[in-house]
Amino acid sequence: MVPAPDGRVVATTDLLVEGRHFRLDWSSPVDVGYKAAAQNLADVAAMGARPTALLVGLVAPSTLAVEIAEGFADGLRAGAVAGRALVVGGDVVRGNEVVLSVTALGDLEGQEPVLRSGARPGHVVVVAGRLGWSAAGLRLLQDGVRSGRLVDAHRRPAPPYVLGPELARLGASSLIDVSDGLAADLGHIASASGVRLDLDLDRLRLLGTDGVRDEELWSGGEDHALAGTVPAEFVQQLPPAAVVVGTVRAGRPAVTVDGSPVTGGWDHYRS
Amino acid sequence: MVPAPDGRVVATTDLLVEGRHFRLDWSSPVDVGYKAAAQNLADVAAMGARPTALLVGLVAPSTLAVEIAEGFADGLRAGAVAGRALVVGGDVVRGNEVVLSVTALGDLEGQEPVLRSGARPGHVVVVAGRLGWSAAGLRLLQDGVRSGRLVDAHRRPAPPYVLGPELARLGASSLIDVSDGLAADLGHIASASGVRLDLDLDRLRLLGTDGVRDEELWSGGEDHALAGTVPAEFVQQLPPAAVVVGTVRAGRPAVTVDGSPVTGGWDHYRS
Numbered sequence: 001m002v003p004a005p006d007g008r009v010v011a012t013t014d015l016l017v018e019g020r021h022f023r024l025d026w027s028s029p030v031d032v033g034y035k036a037a038a039q040n041l042a043d044v045a046a047m048g049a050r051p052t053a054l055l056v057g058l059v060a061p062s063t064l065a066v067e068i069a070e071g072f073a074d075g076l077r078a079g080a081v082a083g084r085a086l087v088v089g090g091d092v093v094r095g096n097e098v099v100l101s102v103t104a105l106g107d108l109e110g111q112e113p114v115l116r117s118g119a120r121p122g123h124v125v126v127v128a129g130r131l132g133w134s135a136a137g138l139r140l141l142q143d144g145v146r147s148g149r150l151v152d153a154h155r156r157p158a159p160p161y162v163l164g165p166e167l168a169r170l171g172a173s174s175l176i177d178v179s180d181g182l183a184a185d186l187g188h189i190a191s192a193s194g195v196r197l198d199l200d201l202d203r204l205r206l207l208g209t210d211g212v213r214d215e216e217l218w219s220g221g222e223d224h225a226l227a228g229t230v231p232a233e234f235v236q237q238l239p240p241a242a243v244v245v246g247t248v249r250a251g252r253p254a255v256t257v258d259g260s261p262v263t264g265g266w267d268h269y270r271s
Numbered sequence: 272m273v274p275a276p277d278g279r280v281v282a283t284t285d286l287l288v289e290g291r292h293f294r295l296d297w298s299s300p301v302d303v304g305y306k307a308a309a310q311n312l313a314d315v316a317a318m319g320a321r322p323t324a325l326l327v328g329l330v331a332p333s334t335l336a337v338e339i340a341e342g343f344a345d346g347l348r349a350g351a352v353a354g355r356a357l358v359v360g361g362d363v364v365r366g367n368e369v370v371l372s373v374t375a376l377g378d379l380e381g382q383e384p385v386l387r388s389g390a391r392p393g394h395v396v397v398v399a400g401r402l403g404w405s406a407a408g409l410r411l412l413q414d415g416v417r418s419g420r421l422v423d424a425h426r427r428p429a430p431p432y433v434l435g436p437e438l439a440r441l442g443a444s445s446l447i448d449v450s451d452g453l454a455a456d457l458g459h460i461a462s463a464s465g466v467r468l469d470l471d472l473d474r475l476r477l478l479g480t481d482g483v484r485d486e487e488l489w490s491g492g493e494d495h496a497l498a499g500t501v502p503a504e505f506v507q508q509l510p511p512a513a514v515v516v517g518t519v520r521a522g523r524p525a526v527t528v529d530g531s532p533v534t535g536g537w538d539h540y541r542s
Contacts, residue, residue, distance in 0.1 A: 001318075001384050002282060004275035011273060011359060013326040013374055017366040047272075055284040055374050059330075088282060095288040101372035103284055103326050113272050 002053040002088055006108040009052075012043040018098035026141045029068045031155040032100070033075020034082075035222075039179060040104035041083035042159035042224035046177035048114035048168025049106030051085040051161060057101035058092045072100060083161045111168040118173035119193035119229040125246035126172075126238060127227045128163040131182060131204055132212035135220020140211075150211050159224035160241055167228060170237055175228035183218040183255045183262040186227055190253040197229075197255045199246035204257065206243050218255075218262050273324040273359055277379040280323075283314040289369035297412045300339045302426040303371070304346020305353070306493075310450060311375035312354035313430035313495035317448035319385035319439025320377030322356040322432060327373050330366035343371060354432045382439040389444035390464035390500040396517035397443075397509060398498045399434040402453060402475055403483035406491020411482075421482050430495035431512055438499060441508055446499035454489040454533040457498055457526045467522035468500075472529045474516040489526070489533050 002009075014036070016022055022032045041051040056076050060069055069092070080087050085104065130153060137154025145151055159177065167175055174189045182204070186197050204217040207225065229248050230238065238244070254261050273280070285307070287293055293303045312322040327347050331340055340363070351358050356375065401424060408425030416422060430448065438446055445460045453475070457468050475488040478496065500519050501509065509515070525532050 001379070002280045003278065004280045005278050007274065007276050007278055009273045009275045009280045009376065011324065011326055011374070011376060013328050013360050013372065014362050015328040015330055015364045015366075015370075015372060017330060017364055020365060053282065055282055057284050057286040057372050059286055059288055059370055089284050091285050093286045093288055094291060095286075095370060096368050097366060099286075099330055099366060099370050099372075101284065101286060101328050101370075101374075103282070103372075103374040105280065105282065105376075108272070 002105055004107055006110055008108050010044055010047045010049045010106045010108060010113060011103060012040055013101065013103040014040050016100040027155045029071025030075035033072040034079035034156050036100050036102045037076050037079025037083065038157045038159055039224055040102045041085055041161055042177040044104045044106035045159060045161040045164025046175050046226055047106065048111050048164055048172065048175060049108050050165050051083040051104055051106045053085050053088045053105040054080045055089040055103040056087060057090060059095035059099035060092060061096055062094055064098060109165055111165065114168050114172050114175040114228065116174050116176060116189045116192035119189050119195050119248045120173060121195060121248050121250040123173050123229040123231050123248040124235055124244050125197050125199060125229055125248060126242045127207055127225050127245050128160045128242045129207065129225025130158065130223040131207040131225055132216035132220040133209060134222040135216040136212045153223065157222060157224045160226055163226055163239065163241060166239060167226065167242060170230060171234045172228045172230050175226060178221055178223055178225040178227050180221040181219045182227060186255045189229065190255055194253060196249045196251035196253065197246055198249055199255065199257045201258045203243060203245040218257055273376055275378055277381055279379050281315055281318045281320045281377045281379060281384060282374060283311055284372065284374040285311050287371040298426045300342025301346035304343040305350035305427050307371050307373045308347050308350025308354065309428045309430055310495055311373045312356055312432055313448040315375045315377035316430060316432040316435025317446050317497055318377065319382050319435055319443065319446060320379050321436050322354040322375060322377045324356050324359045324376040325351045325373060326360040327358060327371065328362045330364055330370035332367055333365055335369060380436055382436065385439050385443050385446040385499065387445050387447060387460045387463035390460050390466050390519050391444060392466060392519050392521040394444050394500040394502050394519040395506055395515050396468050396470060396519060397501055397513045398478055398496050398516050399431045399513045400478065400496030401494040402478040402496055403487035403491040404480060405493040406487040407483045424494065428493060428495045431497055434497055434510065434512060437510060438497065438513060441501065442505045443499045443501050446497060449494055449496040449498050450492050452490045452492040453498060454526045460500065461524040461526055465524060467520045467524065468517055468526045469520055470517035470526065470528045474514060477514050489528055
């Protein structure tokens with residue numbers, strides 16, 4: 001039983017398949033569980049809601065070591081706690097490949113859910129969280145690197161959950177979490193709102209770090225930063241972690257960086 | 272966004288793997304989706320809650336015909352509607368075998384959730400819904416029969432959802448849905464409550480039908496009947512669909528039928 005004091009609950013669900021969404025030679029089972037929790041809780045936060053609960057499922061071959069299943073569970077619990085949520089239910093069944101299913105619930109705390117369709121010309125584009133860290137970490141893993149800050153960022157995203165409800169309270173006109181890449185995810189806002197989003201590279205770099213390539217700032221996903229738009233009059237009230245990275249313009253839906261259209265994003269690795 | 276007027280939400284999640292939990296040569300994709308919805312919504316009703324929403328996930332090989340995926344979705348929607356719930360979210364990913372994940376949400380409507388631990392000596396055991404129909408239908412499918420009332424019952428369970436909240440309001444001291452078999456599921460209540468549940472075969476037969484074997488009444492699962500216990504003083508208020516089938520006694524946790532201990536239940540078929 002999950003408290004839903006608002007009287008409305010937001011919910012989101014994701015499936016993760018071994019070899020496609022995670023690799024156990026690159027991430028520990030605990031990391032995999034942690035990340036699975038994070039991506040769902042970030043989705044809840046991106047609706048402007050406070051995460052409350054996770055329900056998890058595991059499809060496991062009979063050959064799966066029990067330590068791996070326990071690692072998933074430990075990671076899911078730790079990832080839930082990082083988002084101030086609890087694991088409240090689960091299911092484990094046999095199957096031929098490892099699949100994790102995660103459903104996250106959240107409470108709107110009296111706010112309307114923030115959609116993708118409210119960005120208007122003159123609003124500013126804000127991002128809170130990391131950009132490109134996870135993608136750079138994945139690149140390093142592919143190159144054989146097995147440790148370090150960027151690799152850790154790939155294994156354990158740190159979405160700024162509390163900023164979801166806070167941006168909602170501050171009047172965010174659109175909000176999304178960056179799962180596929182900033183260009184791709186802001187593209188959903190641009191399309192749903194019918195606007196162009198012009199981003200400044202120098203501002204995006206504030207959310208990267210050493211070792212992150214410029215292109216990874218907008219093409220890299222899985223950091224689960226929160227990205228959205230806010231009416232200009234609210235800019236001065238933004239918390240420091242919400243960085244203004246661009247402007248909403250009238251025009252054909254598109255996302256630009258320093259004036260050049262950018263697209264693409266995270267397509268997950270193929271097994 | 273799902274209304275949760277009670278301010279608390281109950282939630283449950285299940286995974287279904289092709290070849291283990293369903294077979295597409297025995298059930299249509301629509302039936303599979305319908306049943307997946309039913310089993311989760313029944314679990315919500317068995318907490319005494321009114322089903323409100325489903326979130327669904329599909330792992331599908333690239334070779335899966337789109338009609339099959341659409342059939343799952345159609346069946347999930349139809350099954351949700353049968354439980355007066357809506358499909359509010361979903362995810363589709365690639366994988367090597369077909370897996371459905373279903374999460375159901377429900378609203379407690381001001382009632383406390385009904386647990387498994389409240390059965391006390393002197394309470395009566397009640398069941399609402401079908402017993403043994405699905406098991407008999409599965410037996411017929413295994414024998415090559417491909418149609419008929421029992422086969423249909425196996426393909427599309429019809430849990431008495433509305434009786435969950437109604438039994439909660441009437442003071443049910445324990446409640447569960449029969450997914451693994453009446454003996455197995457009432458066994459959970461017996462264990463959690465520390466009581467013996469004595470059932471009468473003649474009463475159980477009222478919930479079977481022609482073609483259902485006696486043993487299937489307590490060993491057959493997947494009809495998702497609601498089974499539980501109610502203090503004797505509330506018996507006269509029970510709706511007609513809630514059939515009194517036995518009595519709660521002090522004693523070592525066990526379930527008996529006409530005095531003989533029964534165990535076992537639905538172990539799903541093995542791929």
